[in-house]
Amino acid sequence: MQDGQLRRGLKTELELRFQVHKSTITRVFDDLKKQMSEGNVIDVKNKKWGYVDENQWNIQMNFSNQCLFGDPTFVNMQETIHINEKWFWLNPKTRRFYLLSKEENPYMCQQSIRFKIKAMFMAVVGKPLYDANKNLLHDGKYGIFPFVFKKRALKLSKNRVAGTMETKAIESVTKEVTRKMLMEQVIPAIKSKWHPSLPKNVFIQWDNARQHQISTDAEFQEGCTSYGFNIQMVFQPAQFPDLNVLDLGLFTSIQSIQYQSFTENLDHLVEKVNEAYAVFDPKVNRNTWITLQKCMTEIMIKNGGNNYPPPHMGKNRLENQGIMPEQIEVSRDIIHQAVEHLNTLFRQVNQADDEDTQMQIDAD
Structure with a gap:
């Protein structure tokens, strides 16, 4: 129950x-x-x-x-939001074309691979929300935001005149840049698009990269707790990209849609990435959250390891039969096995071994 x-x-x-x-x-x-x-x-x-x-x-x-x-199930994760960054390139390294016999091969010149145009984006995704009749109430998409800035061109070139405002990509995303992105883009987007039927206790999950060790000062806490919200930042375990739905498949889907277009500059790249995010199917988003639960189960079976094959359960077949589970059940034997394994790794704080007691040295 x-x-x-x-x-x-x-x-x-x-x-x-x-x-x-x-x-x-x-x-x-x-x-x-x-x-x-x-x-x-x-x-x-x-x-x-x-x-x-x-x-x-x-x-x-x-x-x-x-x-x-009975066997317990995962929580519905409706109040959990996953965020992560990814580099999006102007064009892929290789691209396949199907040409007619009289068509010429497409050509794009570039001085070096070091000059390939790219930009980093931060995507914000939650679990889609449905009502009792399986009608979509919220698609779980809160936005995808580029790390770019505007700069005035200093010199004249064949592409624009001097003084034109240009879009430049932020090459080094630091703690300060990440904090600014959260305060000005991510958190306001979550508050504006949050469905009113859901509680306002929001958990934002991301990996524990160095640029994510941001300062949570009074200003940041004020931004997380205003308008009745209680937004908390939580880290996912290290070396487990499968525990973030963006790395689990959403980034791949968005990038495959973006590569169907032919972008020419950074502004065009930002536009096409936003379009790919907008047309992203909420059904795929929902299936990815179910796959996330299966990955958690496999991690418990492997005693915290990541050496498991990608779990498959035939989600399309189950959906056609009308028996697609929103929350995956986990056998109690698997949970007991994981708990016993953790008990072998940790010990109580006040518990000391005899060897540790004998090795103590008097400072005097």
Whole structure:
């Protein structure tokens, strides 16, 4: 049971398993929720006076155990937002063309690979939000922002006159640049596009790169807590790019769309990247968040390792059958295995080995 609701299809499974009517399952489930809300001990005995059928008692007790003590699921992650940076190039290193017999090969001259035009973008993505009828309420896209600045041209060239405002890419993204991007672009975009039905406790996840060790002073805290929001920055584990949906597949999808165009300058590149982000399919975004949960399960199976093949579960087939899970179940055996492995790696703070005690040296 997750957030007071049974997972999709569980009532039908219990109806076939225990050979009872669906109304019986609904009645027992409503009784369970009432007792849990009141803080009482779970009691699903038949309330009728007289003889209580032993089979009916076993059925209801097994149903309560299935609801309360079944395999746990991941949280819905609806309040989690993933952000990350990526370099987008003006043109790919290689490009394939299909030409007619009389067409000439496309040609683009460039002095050196060092002069290839590129720009870094910070993408902000959340999980798509659907209602009970599977209607899309929010696509989970909060924006993609380039690290660029405007500079006036000092000299005359064949492309523009002197004094023209040009777009330049920020080549070195430092802590100060990252903090400015969060304060002026990312956090305001989240606040303006946040769906009103969701709580305002937002978790922004990114990797723990050096430029992400920003200063969280009073000004930054004010920006994260204004208008009733409580925005917190959390780091993902190191060496695990699969724990960020942007690295898991969204960046690849956006870049494949952007490479379908032929950009000529940096302004054109920014325009095409924004267009690729805008046409990005929310269905692919939702599937990536499901893949993220499967990756977490594989990491627990590997005891924290990343040596696992990409998990596949046939999401298109499950969606066509109407049984696509939004939250993946995890076997309790896998969780117990992961907990036991962690217990072998750590020890209590106040627990000291005999060897450590013997090795202590008196400073006097």
